[in-house]
Amino acid sequence: MPISRLLTSALLLSLLFTSLLTGCGQVVTRPAASKVEKLQQQADLLETNGDYQGAANLYLARARETVPPERDTLQLLAAGSLVRGGEPSRAASLLDGMTAEQLTDRNRTHYTLVRAAIALAEQRPDTALTLLKDVPTSGPFIADYRRLRAQARSQNSQYFQAARERILLDPLLTDPQAQQANRRATWEAVNSLTDQELQTLRTAPPPDIMGGWMELVELTRLYLQQPDALADVTPHWQQRYPGHPASGSFLEDLLGTMRAAGQPPAQIGVLLPLNGKLSGPAQAIRDGIIAAYYDTPEGGLKPQVRFYDSGDTPATALTAYQVAVTNGAQIVIGPLRKEALEGLANRLPLEVPVLGLNRLAVQTHVNPALYQFGLAPEDEAREVARLAWRRGHSRAVAFLPETSWGERVYGAFAAEWESLGGRIMEVQRYDPGKADHGPELKNLLNLDTSKSRHQKLTQTLGRKIAFEPRRRQDADFVFLAASPRQARLIRPQLKFYRASDLPVYATSRVYSGKPDSSKDADMNGIVFCDTPWILEQRANWDHLQQNINEFWPETAVRYARLYALGIDAYRLVPYLGKLDQGMFGAYHGVTGNLSLSGDGIINRTLRCAVFRKGLPVLLDLDTTDTQAAVTR
Incomplete structure (x- = not known):
């Protein structure tokens, strides 16, 4: 029977918008005027029915009939409705004609809170936190102040601080529903901490x-x-x-x-292409599942696990699925091949749920019994885009290989980056088989344009003049898609071409997964996102990692991320129902913090690091980071 999908993501989306200056009248925005109060009650009813635009129009219609400060109050209320309705740009336009100096003290604070809410809706938590520094920490605005700070901390992945803000907010709330929602948000923040953080921060x-x-x-x-x-x-x-x-x-x-959520299944079937071109990766995933099975704590439930060769075609994968179901599998992990997964996705109904180990190319339909879980490089590219945006960047140049992988990664990065409001100033592609990328880097950095200007000036003046090539100044970071070998070549060349001060962001492919301070010294300063399995050291993983290194030494490093995929695939099975139940926002796996979206996709939130002295250092532990607060 398919596992129910009552999604945590719906709760999180509700919390994001309904808690931004909730009600805009319960705490912050209740002027004394009874007419405004009645108007606000009407607007609250519209918002309850999802008509945020109608609520904003109600406020604005009245605002046109009044004068400051009441008009300012009404415009701020309208802006709050628009933010909650997912229109931060329109909300910002309502504030354009206001200046804080001309507002009353109360409206000035309200104005700052709305601007902070807009910043959060635009995924700019650092901007929101800066704005909130000007808000009084006592008085009628304190609840909204705490709520917005909590949301900003969560957006910055500062979950401990977010939970602290939620705890301070709790006694300020009088509405039982708001209080319960805040406690769920507190739970989500604390539940986003790693096991190690839970131990060390308490x-x-x-x-x-x-x-x-x-x-x-x-x-x-x-x-x-x-x-x-x-x-x-x-x-x-x-x-x-x-x-x-x-x-x-x-x-x-x-x-x-x-x-x-129910008990975990009694039997799991695993479909993998154990022969053929993908046999190496498939065997690593299989061995990760086996390692996780034997690492189950004493007293934990161990389902029977049976492996099936899914073959090379969708037809053979479907046959393997049918055999697994006939043999008693209550859930199936796999297949790995995208084409095989698409074949199963088109099968309605699926007799038992499927936790696929890949992502469908096109989400044309949603099979309610299909979950999609994999190590998609597109996920990493999107994570890098969000990280760069949170850290204050706004203008990117991209350097990628002339390969299908490079295009996939760049496409995901560009879509996410532009959706956040970022701009891409230049894109250059390079031949991954070459060592010298000088011509492409000159184009990327506009050094060719600088040289052309010098030549024209020399011709105009008729004499030689001193010349120092100058790279473009309209970009504030480089998005790099590269393997370790390529990155070790490209980073020094960027420095040579006068871009040593330009931050570089990359996906996990830039790192081999094995610490090597000698080989990776040239990559110092590159920021990248990867799995916790690669970047973190946790006591509860030591034994598992030792077993994998001992039993499969030839492939433990090469396929490290695939071993992690197998571990999480096995451990995630009993958790799927709990993710569906709405209380568990994420499963803290070795491939990332895993959450479930409405279309059955398992999303991964990764850890990010920066190379220092040839070794990756987690960003939140990097004391030498000078790029954490770029002014946008």
Whole structure:
């Protein structure tokens, strides 16, 4: 029976927009005038029905009949409605005619809050945090101040700080629904912390509220497959943290979600092309599944796992699927080939759910029993775009190989970058078989244009003049698509062509996965995103990594990310139902923080690092980073 899809993403989207200056009247924006108050009640009703444009029009119609400061208040209320309705650009246009100096103190603070909300809607959390520094930390605006800061911290992946803000917000809320939504958001933030962060950041003893949230998340992960055991230990947790916000209805919902998700399947079928061109990657995924199976904690449930050769065609993969179902599989992992996955996607109905190990080329339809999970390079390119945007960049140049992989990666990066509001100033392609990329880099950096201007000036003046080539100044970073060998050549050439101060962002392919400070010294300063399996060291992974290195030493590094894919594919199976239940925003896997979208795609949030002294250093641990706050 297909696993239900009651998605966490719907909750997260609701929290993003409904919590931006929620209601714009419950805390921040209730002027004394009774007419405005009645108008606001009408607008709130429109927003409840999803008519944000109607609410904004209601405010604006009244604003045209009034004078400041009431007119300013109404325009700010209209802007808030537009932000919540997903139109931050229109909201910003309403603020263009305002200057903070001309507003009353109350409207000035409201103005700043709306600008911060617009920045968050445009994925500019650093801008929002800067704006919020000017907001008083007491008085009628404090709840919205805390809420917006929490959202900004979450957008910046600063989940510990986001949870802290949510905890401070909790006692300020009087509406039970708003309070429950805030507690769910607190849970989402704490649940986004890694296991290592949960251990190292919990420093205060009970009954510390933050510590209580962190311990509850740890218990939930420990008893993920044992909801009854979790119910048995929560009374002790409640004794340790009396009066904790998670007690009561939230804890009841959590336990109900755990139980509703059901037990993991008794049997898993795995479809992989164990012979042929993809046999190497397929065997690494298989061995990752085996390693995860034997790494199951004592007392954890171990389903039967049976492997099937999916062959080279969609037809053979479909046959393997049918055999697996006949043999009793309750869920199938695989296939790996995109064409085989497309063949299964077109089969309606699927007798048992499928956790595919690839991504459909075109999402033309959604099979409710199909989940798509893989290491798509497009995911990494989009992550890099979001990272560069969060760090304040706005104008990119792109350097990519003349290959289908290069075009795929660039296409994903460009689409995400431009959707955020970024601009691409130049794109150059290079031959990955060559070592000298001088001509292409000169074009990328406009050094050829600089030289041409010098030649024309020399001809005009009729004499030689001193000349220093100058690279383009309209770009603030390079998006680089390259292998380790190519990147080791390209980065020094960028420096040679006067771009040493231009930040470089890349996907995981830039890193071999094996630390080598000698070979990678030339890549210092390159920022890239990769799986936690590659970039992090966690105590609970040590034994697993040691086993893989011991049993498969020839392929442990070469196929490291594919071993990680196998590990997460196996471990994700019992979690799929819980992701569907709406309480669990992400599964913290070795391939990334995994979340489920409405079309059954498993999205990965990666860790990002920068090369320092030839070694990758996690960005949040890099004390020498000078590019974290670029002025846009």
